[in-house]
Structures are given as structure tokens and as C-alpha cells.
Amino acid sequence: MLSLCRATGALVLFAAQAILHIFTPPYYGREILRQMLRIGYFSLPVVGLTALFTGAVLALQIYIGGSRFNAEGVVASIVAIGIVRELGPVLGGLMVAGRVSASIAAELGTMRVTEQIDALTTLSTNPFKYLVAPRILAGVLTMPILVAVADTIGIMGGFLVGVNRLNFNASTYIANTVDFLQAGDIISGLIKAAVFGFIITLLGCYHGYNSGRGAQGVGTATTNAVVSASVLILAANYILTEMFFSA
């Protein structure tokens, strides 16, 4: 219990320091762009495929479930709402947590072990500004874009199954998707994505930066980053959903 409190305190202090460095110069624009590419662009295939199959399965399941009480017609709207509010950000977040959080933890952990982080300090460069702040900022800025693309692909997955497999009329499907989707659904999903981007990059940086010595230390840091980011995403998702839709 005591070690949990200590770890939570250390993480909060790390996050506070990271946020402070995001808003104070110097800024490393090239590093931010590089991380945005790495987090956003290179995660697109895995997040896109996840969204495509999730949308497709969702359409099938809603159709099968809905047919029990003659509600097959709600497939398009429920696929859209389900993807945009929940499955897009959460599944996208979990996939990115597996890919990016692990990669950040492994990279920073290796830099710690090989004294590259100490080298940054001796070169008058604050490691928080150069390593941590650009990654967190890139995560927060990129995840909403990534999830917006994933939402579109997920809805398209549902559309493909709806039209080709379940014989829905294409224009009716699209009309049902657009008509039932509200701005609040989209905005809440994108805010969730930004929060998840913060969690993923923060935990990757935290575990990597504080990595133990040797290959085992880096391995442990990587595992801890993925596990803690995944659990925190699910916990944060519940809290955010309560905040957005409890009224």
C-alpha cells in the first residue's frame, strides 16, 4: 500500500514537471514533429485495421441481437454511436498503448542505461524538455486525429457489412449514420482520445525515464508501461464517460 502511494506520488510529480516543461521554452519543434509522425502516422495501420474489423463485427452483432426484437434498423446508428463514443477511442488507445508506450519506455530506458540521458544534461539540455515534453505533447495532439480517422474507418467497416452482407440500402445506411450522430458524441470521443494520448505517452516516458539497470530493467519498464497505460485508459474512460453522459 505504501509503495503504491509512493509510486502514485512519483508519477504525479513526474506529470506535473512534464506539463510545466511543455509550456516553458525552449521548444524542440523538430522533436515534436518527429514524435507526432511516430505516434500518429505509424500507428495508423494498426489502429485503422482494428477499427475496420470492430465496426464490421459491431454491425453483425447489433443486427443479430436487434433481430430478436425486430430492431434491425438501428444497426447504422448504434454502430456510429458505439464507435465514435467508445470503441474508437478505447480500442485505438489500447492499440497505441501497446505500440507507442512500449516503444517510448524501451527507448528512454535504453537511453538511461547507456547514459544518454546523463549526456543530454552535460550538453546543457534538460532531458524533460528534450525527451519527455515533445512525446507527451505529440501524444495529446495526435491521438484525436488518429481516433477521428479510426472512427471513420470503423463506421465504414459497419457500412461494408451492412450493405454487402446484411443487404441494407447504402444511402439509407449513410442517412441513419449521419442523422443519429450528434456533435457531442464526436467531441467526447476526441477529448477521450487526447486524454488517452496523455496517459500513453506519460506512462511510457515515466517508466522509461526511471528504468532500472540492464536489459532486465528496460524489459520491466516496457511491460509496466503497457500494463499501467492500458489499465489507466480503461479507468479514465469510465470517469470521462460519467462526466460526459451522467446528466
Place this chain on the structure above:
Amino acid sequence: MKPKIELRDVHKSFGAKHVLRGVNLSVQKSESMVIIGGSGTGKSITIKSILGLVRPDKGEVWVDDIRADKARGKQRDALLNKFGMLFQGGALFDSLKVWENVAFRMRRRMSANDARDMAIEKLRRVGLGPDNADLFPAELSGGMQKRVGLARAIADDPEIIFFDEPTTGLDPIMSDVINDLIREVVVEMGATALTITHDMTSVRKIADKVAMLHNGVIQWTGPVGDLDTCGDPYIDQFIHGRAEGPIEALR
């Protein structure tokens, strides 16, 4: 004369392990001091205490007129600008090309082209051709990585240069090349140098003065020429590499 670097009664512990138990050391301007001592005696911690990478539990660290262990913010930035450091494993940034590593500090105040030209000049200074500038560190041999590390350490003409085990892992010929380079750049630049090593060939080549660290304190310090005649039993055992003597060897 006021020392360039001075450590006064510096203590540092990690849990129950007392690494430094009151280190006192003075390094004069433009002097090349080498700290010798067995593995795990706290040589690296001593250097890291000066750089502020490790905070001493007790004692004072002075660099010029600045209390280095208390320096924060802009004062610490100004202090760090005086230093260059060659790390034991090179500590080159994997994601950056060789020239970007060398020019890392200079990139802030000059264009990419100027920084690249400057980096190529520094690489030439350590015996590496311009064809290496666009390689990544992983594409270089261990000896070449040390040279790039050395080029990065001297790139901004620092007042103080630290060398952490500069010849570890190198063959004897490459070790001699690195020792010569270190001596040359230190003499040429007039920099104050602090080296930690247990390679006695390096000590004799690089040092003006030698300090022996054992049991968390400086056991002996003096000119390199006095090493063989000082009569200190710790020095005598260490420089002759004997298992028998006051320094306990684990068996």
C-alpha cells in the same frame, strides 16, 4: 591559487552503501587530474557529483566561484556550459547522425550548415574523415564511437573536460590513440581535465596529477611522477596490480 574544481568533504550513500565518505579534492586550472581506484569505489559518482547528476548527501562542490551542488536554473545552465564529457560507453544519441551528435550543443546558436561544417572540423581533429559525418553511431566501431564522443566533448571548446574510463573496451593500439588525442586536445585547448580510469598506461600518458580513491576517500594525491616513489601502500598495490596488500580483493 584558487582551484578550478574543489570538493570539500563530499559524502554520498545509496541506501546502506556508503560510496563517498568525505572526498576532498582540488583541481587547478589547466591541470590534468586522473582519479584511479578499483571498480565500485565511487570514481563515477565523484564526477557525477560535480556535474550535478548525483546530489551529494553532505559536503560542498565548487567550480570556479560557484557552489555547483547548489546551482539551479540559469546558474546551473551557465555552469554546465563550461563542461564537456566523454562517457565510458560513448553515450552517443542513437537516433542522430554522427555530425548531429557532435554539433548537438552548437545547433542552438548556428544554422544546420554551419553546425555541420563545425562538426566535420571537430571530427577531423579526432582523426575521423567527413565520410563518417552522415553515419549513425550504430554503424561505427567501438574505437570510432569513442572518437565521436571525444569530438562531442570538445566541440564547444569547454573549460573543463571529464573523461570516464576513456580506454575501456578498446584494444591497446586504439587505447594509445585515444590517450594521445586526449593529451593533445587538453594541452591545445588549455582545458582543465578530470579523468577516471584504472588503466595505468592511460594514467601515465594523460595525468599531471593523480588521486587515488579508496574506501570513499582520497587515499593519496600527488604528481604523476611521484607514483612509483611515493611509498603509499595503496598506490603501490594498485599500480603493480597485486592481490596482496591493504586493498582487499574479492576472491
